[in-house]
Amino acid sequence: MAAEILEVEIARLGAGGDGVADGPGGPIYVPFTLSGERVVIALKPGENRGDLLEVVEPSRDRVAPVCRYFGACGGCALQHMEKDAYLAWKRDQVAAAFKARGLTVAIEPVLTVPLASRRRATLSLGRERQGPVLGYRRARSHDLIDVDACPVLVPVISARLARLKQALGSLLGVRREARVTLTETETGLDVLLEGARPSPVAIGAFAAEAAALSVARLTAGADSIALGGAPELDLSGARVKLPPGAFIQASREAETEMVALVLEGAGKAKRIADLFAGLGTFTFALARSSAVDAYEADGAALAQLAEAARRTPKLKPVRPFARDLFRAPLGVAELQAYGAVVFDPPRAGASAQATQLAKSPVPSLVAVSCNPGTLARDLRILVDGGYRITRVVPVDQFLFSPHIEVVAHLSR
């Protein structure tokens, strides 16, 4: 059936960054619109997401997007919103998550990152009649949009997208599509290809171009091929080798802001536990003045943290512990050893660990999270256990997306 053409008023922005109109049959989500706008949309029968056809009455907060692909590309949701309104909306997302858990603490203004600061991107590599395609999904579609520049990404990646596409295209082999994760490291680009098994000939051809493209390593399936220096990150002065696919903070600028907040929240504790430590983003900063125990489930990441700790001068003792903190959170008896605990779990949060911390005497806690919903849930557990939340600072690590990073300080 043909789509219906409707004029609607956008009442608010939903949590995913789409405008929401209250239709007779319930909410209608309209991407790339703003609160208060009157817009014409196409709505297919039975769907609750409309396609924007025309903005009849624009919001005063509407601005021109910074990227020519905005609106067609599904990578960004919020380039059309004036900066202060956009940051206020992000802050409101955090406030709403806290309010839903009965946490009435003030949320500080959002710390920002500049354009061209995202150092890791996962793109789709595909093939069309005219050749390879490297980019993101089209908005509301499974199709790919070929992107030869992305203003969110660091120049080292953005400026090379067109040439990378040609070089990566031959790695697809018989596959129609694969995922490519590009990471800027100190020693060059790290390229992780998932969903394709390139032939040795194709890898050889890619390797021949690696130096010109500043590619340090290609990982395809179980095979990692060093093409330059092994990919390394500088984490507060420690040089840490990057295992393929290991977690890193998406923007160095956001990482710097988060590290400063973590240092402030942990204070001068003699011994600190860094839970969900990854490669040691916070461990190495904290270990400049405190002994740090780093707990992490990813064995490859922890091994590199441990190796870098051995090689880095002027650190207080760093002890790495392999541990699944969902199944085996640190118990109260173990937590007693620490003057501060930092925890930075994945999106699922750390409810089992928060339950143990709530019963512990640890004086200072720092929570870092990319999911305000699970963060608020975990902080509720801690507040019910007697902790006070003293600071909540959102960090706009994921520019133009609906996502937000948050750092919270607690004490007892």
Ligand SMILES: C[S@@+](CC[C@H](N)C(=O)[O-])C[C@H]1O[C@@H](n2cnc3c(N)ncnc32)[C@H](O)[C@@H]1O
């Ligand atoms: C958001 S990342 C933070 C990493 C590090 N703090 C950083 O800033 O780079 C979450 C980390 O938790 C680890 N992780 C995931 N599930 C875990 C679990 N059940 N137990 C311990 N660590 C886990 C991941 O491997 C990842 O390194």
